Amino acid sequence: MPRKSAENQTALRALRNHLNPIVKQPSLPTDRALKSSSSTQKGFGGHGHFPIVLRFDRQHLTQSDTLEFVSERDAIEELSDIFVFLADHDFAGYSPTYEQLARAIAVDTQLLEFVLTSASPNTRRGRIPVLFFAATHDRILANPESEIARVYRGESDSDPLRPFLELVELERESIVHNMRTRSVQTNEVGRSAGIALGLSALTLNDRDIALVEIGPSAGLNLFVDHWHADYLLNETVVRELGPVDSPIQLACELRGDLIPPEGRIGRISQRTGVDPAPIDASNVTESRWLQACVWPGIPERPERLAAALAIVARTPPPLVQGDAAVDLIPLVEAMSDECVPVIVSTWALAYVSAAGRETIQTSIDALGAKRDLALLTLEEPRFTPWIETPDELVTTYFEAGDGTPTVLGLRQWVNGKCSSRVLALCHPHVRWLRWLEEEADYG
Numbered sequence: 453m454p455r456k457s458a459e460n461q462t463a464l465r466a467l468r469n470h471l472n473p474i475v476k477q478p479s480l481p482t483d484r485a486l487k488s489s490s491s492t493q494k495g496f497g498g499h500g501h502f503p504i505v506l507r508f509d510r511q512h513l514t515q516s517d518t519l520e521f522v523s524e525r526d527a528i529e530e531l532s533d534i535f536v537f538l539a540d541h542d543f544a545g546y547s548p549t550y551e552q553l554a555r556a557i558a559v560d561t562q563l564l565e566f567v568l569t570s571a572s573p574n575t576r577r578g579r580i581p582v583l584f585f586a587a588t589h590d591r592i593l594a595n596p597e598s599e600i601a602r603v604y605r606g607e608s609d610s611d612p613l614r615p616f617l618e619l620v621e622l623e624r625e626s627i628v629h630n631m632r633t634r635s636v637q638t639n640e641v642g643r644s645a646g647i648a649l650g651l652s653a654l655t656l657n658d659r660d661i662a663l664v665e666i667g668p669s670a671g672l673n674l675f676v677d678h679w680h681a682d683y684l685l686n687e688t689v690v691r692e693l694g695p696v697d698s699p700i701q702l703a704c705e706l707r708g709d710l711i712p713p714e715g716r717i718g719r720i721s722q723r724t725g726v727d728p729a730p731i732d733a734s735n736v737t738e739s740r741w742l743q744a745c746v747w748p749g750i751p752e753r754p755e756r757l758a759a760a761l762a763i764v765a766r767t768p769p770p771l772v773q774g775d776a777a778v779d780l781i782p783l784v785e786a787m788s789d790e791c792v793p794v795i796v797s798t799w800a801l802a803y804v805s806a807a808g809r810e811t812i813q814t815s816i817d818a819l820g821a822k823r824d825l826a827l828l829t830l831e832e833p834r835f836t837p838w839i840e841t842p843d844e845l846v847t848t849y850f851e852a853g854d855g856t857p858t859v860l861g862l863r864q865w866v867n868g869k870c871s872s873r874v875l876a877l878c879h880p881h882v883r884w885l886r887w888l889e890e891e892a893d894y895g
């Protein structure tokens with residue numbers, strides 16, 4: 453009963469927020485767009501700035517998903533820390549434009565305030581910077597002739613800051629609208645390189661796979677068996693999976709001494725998924741949102757995404773609109789008994805509430821006791837506690853610029869017996885992967 457009343461309160465709060473979402477009218481100072489990047493250290497608003505203490509760490513980010521701030525100043529300070537953290541860990545060496553913009557935003561109190569108040573009040577704070585970048589990128593894509601669009605496309609090497617701020621100024625209302633109505637839905641087809649290895653590590657006993665994805669976005673990774681992945685060690689291909697003539701070619705750098713064992717992806721005969729906002733790959737606005745979620749400066753990603761969207765648009769998978777905590781199990785139960793249901797989750801559990809994740813885990817475990825199935829995850833280790841990932845692995849093998857630590861884990865039930873394996877560590881988009889299993893007994 454207490455749980456129910458807490459849920460009711462949450463629902464009421466959500467409804468209130470929905471009906472009256474504007475906590476404070478976001479605004480930018482009118483002179484912002486004209487400030488030059490040389491003022492970075494002082495903050496572009498030029499006033500109201502306070503010294504930023506970089507006290508951010510991973511633990512802090514974990515807590516920030518649940519803690520309430522005691523004052524707005526704390527919230528802004530923390531948001532600044534998150535921008536810096538992303539610049540150091542995720543954007544550095546990958547998306548120089550976002551790295552530069554994130555560092556500039558981190559020291560601009562007024563812009564931080566705009567970003568913070570533009571997000572819907574129930575957006576997790578750790579997700580706000582990337583949502584802001586996507587919301588703005590969407591408007592940049594809608595203004596392809598703008599100076600910042602040329603910078604994003606790599607056609608100009610101008611400093612991105614001034615044209616970025618001009619665009620934010622110009623498109624302020626649409627950016628706020630995007631931030632209030634959208635969420636980060638990056639459908640990164642590169643993750644298929646990790647999923648493919650996970651699928652080839654399954655015990656199937658000659659049965660087909662029924663793939664059921666948590667948070668599939670447009671479902672591009674449900675077609676993992678249609679894409680080709682090369683795994684390279686010192687620039688030499690040492691493993692490959694998927695049809696060589698696929699229009700989608702993935703390249704994943706292997707790190708460490710271990711090479712994933714030879715394997716193949718079993719036959720996938722059913723594919724589906726559950727997402728609160730499934731993306732229709734054939735819809736131009738929806739597809740643009742997925743392009744907006746792609747970070748600038750990574751040449752192959754927009755083209756690869758467009759190609760995968762075009763293919764999936766021709767044969768879209770049946771996706772269910774819903775919450776995995778509620779709608780996943782009925783979907784898995786509906787899969788044919790001839791198949792082994794394989795539930796896949798790649799960078800989706802981070803977006804599910806802690807209570808939702810617990811429900812997902814216990815209900816999958818209960819179902820696994822009754823029928824063979826598997827749960828393949830490519831997630832931050834803190835969201836998959838059933839996969840034991842020693843902290844030393846993460847601290848040893850992830851350095852600044854390697855991306856947020858991500859683990860490829862497999863939990864499988866065969867004849868009611870459950871096993872959990874840490875298969876690999878990898879970049880969140882699987883640019884690189886460190887295989888961990890020395891010996892494997894693949895059936």
Ligand SMILES: C[S@@+](CC[C@H](N)C(=O)[O-])C[C@H]1O[C@@H](n2cnc3c(N)ncnc32)[C@H](O)[C@@H]1O
Pocket residue numbers: 635636637638639640641643666667668669673726727728729774775776777797798799800803804805808
């Ligand atoms: C960062 S995207 C990742 C998309 C895809 N899994 C990939 O790796 O390319 C996160 C996805 O999780 C979805 N999501 C958020 N909350 C969810 C929930 N409660 N149940 C299922 N999916 C959810 C979002 O809508 C979004 O499409």
